[in-house]
Amino acid sequence: MSQAASASAADAGEPGALEVRSLSVRFGGVVALDGVSLSVPAGAIVGIIGPNGAGKTTLFNVVSGLVDPAGGDVTYNGRRINGIRPHELNRLGISRTLQGLGLWRALTVIENVMIGARRGSSPGFASALLGLPRSDRYEAALKEQALAQLKALGIEEYANRHPGTLPYGVQKWVSLARALISRPALLLLDEPASGLSANEQKQLIALLRSLKERMSIALVEHRLDLVMSLCEHIHVLDFGRLIASGSPTEIQNNKKVTDAYLGSELTDA
Amino acid sequence: MTVLERIQSRGTLLTHGLLGVLFIVAVGVVIWLLDSVNGFIVYQLSSVTYIAIAAAGLTVLTGQNGQLSLGHGALMAIGAYTTALVLKTFTDLNPAIVMVASILVTAVASIVVGAAAARLRGPYLAGATLGLAVGLPGVAIRFSSVFHGDQGLTVPALSSPDALSDVPAEVWLAWVGLIPAAVTFVLLANLLKTRYGRDFRAIREDEVASALHGIRVSRTQVIAFVLSGACAGLAGSLMAYTSNLAAPGSFPLTLSLQLLAAIVIGGLGTLPGAVWGSLVIVFAPDWIGTLNDAMKLPSNVRDELPLALFGVVFIVAMLAFPYGIQGGLRRLIAWRAGRRRAAAAQA
Numbered sequence: 001m002s003q004a005a006s007a008s009a010a011d012a013g014e015p016g017a018l019e020v021r022s023l024s025v026r027f028g029g030v031v032a033l034d035g036v037s038l039s040v041p042a043g044a045i046v047g048i049i050g051p052n053g054a055g056k057t058t059l060f061n062v063v064s065g066l067v068d069p070a071g072g073d074v075t076y077n078g079r080r081i082n083g084i085r086p087h088e089l090n091r092l093g094i095s096r097t098l099q100g101l102g103l104w105r106a107l108t109v110i111e112n113v114m115i116g117a118r119r120g121s122s123p124g125f126a127s128a129l130l131g132l133p134r135s136d137r138y139e140a141a142l143k144e145q146a147l148a149q150l151k152a153l154g155i156e157e158y159a160n161r162h163p164g165t166l167p168y169g170v171q172k173w174v175s176l177a178r179a180l181i182s183r184p185a186l187l188l189l190d191e192p193a194s195g196l197s198a199n200e201q202k203q204l205i206a207l208l209r210s211l212k213e214r215m216s217i218a219l220v221e222h223r224l225d226l227v228m229s230l231c232e233h234i235h236v237l238d239f240g241r242l243i244a245s246g247s248p249t250e251i252q253n254n255k256k257v258t259d260a261y262l263g264s265e266l267t268d269a
Numbered sequence: 270m271t272v273l274e275r276i277q278s279r280g281t282l283l284t285h286g287l288l289g290v291l292f293i294v295a296v297g298v299v300i301w302l303l304d305s306v307n308g309f310i311v312y313q314l315s316s317v318t319y320i321a322i323a324a325a326g327l328t329v330l331t332g333q334n335g336q337l338s339l340g341h342g343a344l345m346a347i348g349a350y351t352t353a354l355v356l357k358t359f360t361d362l363n364p365a366i367v368m369v370a371s372i373l374v375t376a377v378a379s380i381v382v383g384a385a386a387a388r389l390r391g392p393y394l395a396g397a398t399l400g401l402a403v404g405l406p407g408v409a410i411r412f413s414s415v416f417h418g419d420q421g422l423t424v425p426a427l428s429s430p431d432a433l434s435d436v437p438a439e440v441w442l443a444w445v446g447l448i449p450a451a452v453t454f455v456l457l458a459n460l461l462k463t464r465y466g467r468d469f470r471a472i473r474e475d476e477v478a479s480a481l482h483g484i485r486v487s488r489t490q491v492i493a494f495v496l497s498g499a500c501a502g503l504a505g506s507l508m509a510y511t512s513n514l515a516a517p518g519s520f521p522l523t524l525s526l527q528l529l530a531a532i533v534i535g536g537l538g539t540l541p542g543a544v545w546g547s548l549v550i551v552f553a554p555d556w557i558g559t560l561n562d563a564m565k566l567p568s569n570v571r572d573e574l575p576l577a578l579f580g581v582v583f584i585v586a587m588l589a590f591p592y593g594i595q596g597g598l599r600r601l602i603a604w605r606a607g608r609r610r611a612a613a614a615q616a
């Protein structure tokens with residue numbers, strides 16, 4: 001499928017499908033991923049869990065082109081996207097949030113969100129330099145779009161604030177707005193619930209459920225209750241290996257999974 | 270709606286363009302009046318115009334985009350030599366065309382430097398651009414037949430048109446400098462308001478997050494470098510017109526460092542700060558010199574003192590105003606607005 005075609009499929013609100021096959025990643029001596037195969041079917045919310053250092057973030061890093069795998073394939077909507085450059089994700093309709101927020105603190109909230117928007121037909125350098133009406137119109141439309149996204153998440157009152165001055169929970173919402181403004185077909189969330197209050201977690205669950213119509217979601221999360229209540233399918237990583245895959249009930253009753261979590265808690269202590 | 274808002278609603282080009290024209294007229298009048306008091310100050314103001322152009326480009330590159338360049342003096346040299354060489358062949362060419370040619374040549378050179386710079390970070394980038402600043406003047410000496418070595422190339426003086434033959438030379442020079450300076454600031458201000466400005470700043474802060482949200486990091490960094498280099502080229506051209514010379518001695522490493530000092534003193538990353546900083550850089554050495562002479566110190570101390578004093582002034586200023594002059598002004602305005610609001614609340 002051509003890039004233009006997949007982008008327009010994404011604009012039509014069709015959820016995307018992700019598949020990774022026998023993915024391996026090594027950092028020097030550390031094997032971060034070891035032959036991992038898993039999929040995020042179109043329209044699904046899939047959980048990816050595992051103890052600290054299991055390789056969850058690394059998996060996202062490979063999919064988003066930040067880390068080159070030693071072996072294996074990444075397929076998006078049936079097309080191999082190995083070796084994709086990170087800036088191409090936006091055009092493909094893949095959005096990702098970062099474990100550590102990664103907001104731009106020198107930019108206002110609305111500017112942060114404006115950057116996340118699709119970079120389709122923006123006016124060129126010359127019209128921006130000259131401040132032509134075309135450039136003004138584009139900027140105004142983008143601003144409106146970003147404001148609408150902030151409103152949709154109920155944080156429009158913070159539009160002109162700087163992220164660093166806001167409570168952590170609001171910052172998390174800003175990073176979600178920044179990921180959602182491009183109307184992604186696939187959303188990769190790296191620990192979206194960390195640092196959120198119980199109430200905010202409830203709001204997050206409701207939000208993610210409401211997004212399900214329009215996009216597939218891969219959710220990396222340590223809060224297992226949240227994963228169990230949201231995801232129809234869960235993959236479990238441990239030391240870079242996929243040790244289990246299945247429905248929430250199957251995962252809860254899997255001995256390997258409980259052992260892995262118990263093991264990590266023992267070493268953590 | 271205030272008058273300002275009404276103008277702003279007509280678009281960026283009109284708003285900034287109008288401000289630019291107002292600036293040219295206002296400063297032009299000040300220069301005219303100042304000349305009868307002190308012609309030398311007016312001559313120095315024409316230096317401020319080109320230093321400010323280069324500083325504006327540098328503050329976008331370093332302050333907004335986060336790429337440190339110690340080599341902008343060398344890029345100015347490229348602009349100055351282009352001007353000298355073009356005028357050697359086409360003696361009467363319109364200055365505007367000569368300046369555009371200088372901008373283009375420097376921009377092309379900046380593509381090469383910028384592409385290398387986009388691969389380098391922190392100290393490596395500083396080192397590479399430092400190499401440019403130190404090495405490039407050597408080219409003029411190595412290829413003496415073209416560039417006339419240490420002596421450099423002369424540049425014919427800008428003469429005022431016959432209708433304005435009463436205008437003193439230094440006033441005409443400063444007036445002419447105001448136009449490219451205003452155009453530069455207007456264009457940069459336009460750009461910084463758009464996606465490009467946001468992308469520049471986003472990259473400075475977090476390259477990974479920038480790439481993940483669709484910004485082509487390296488390409489944007491090269492764009493910033495070329496933009497900044499184009500400003501340096503224009504500044505160099507104007508400098509050649511002002512000093513009637515393009516010679517290696519005019520572009521020492523200290524010129525690059527002065528530009529950096531200017532943008533830091535003025536307020537890193539802000540366009541008005543580039544103006545404040547350029548004024549300080551051009552005028553401070555004189556004031557310090559006067560102060561120095563007034564202290565009647567033995568000559569061995571007196572000769573070294575200006576530089577030391579400049580360092581002290583710089584450090585004290587940065588401690589007092591960590592965000593530069595523009596940052597200080599902003600705080601002052603915010604503070605006064607706060608007091609007015611408090612007063613209004615009490616009344």
Ligand SMILES: Nc1ncnc2c1ncn2[C@@H]1O[C@H](COP(=O)(O)OP(=O)(O)OP(=O)(O)O)[C@@H](O)[C@H]1O
Nearest residue numbers: 027030032050051052053054055056057058059099
């Ligand atoms: N860029 C890197 N260079 C070297 N080692 C890395 C790099 N990124 C990750 N690792 C290592 O790879 C392993 C997997 O890390 P990863 O961040 O993917 O874990 P995770 O499952 O996301 O953990 P957490 O739950 O703590 O976020 C760890 O041992 C980590 O130290």
Ligand SMILES: [Mg+2]
Nearest residue numbers: 056057058099
């Ligand atoms: Mg992680």
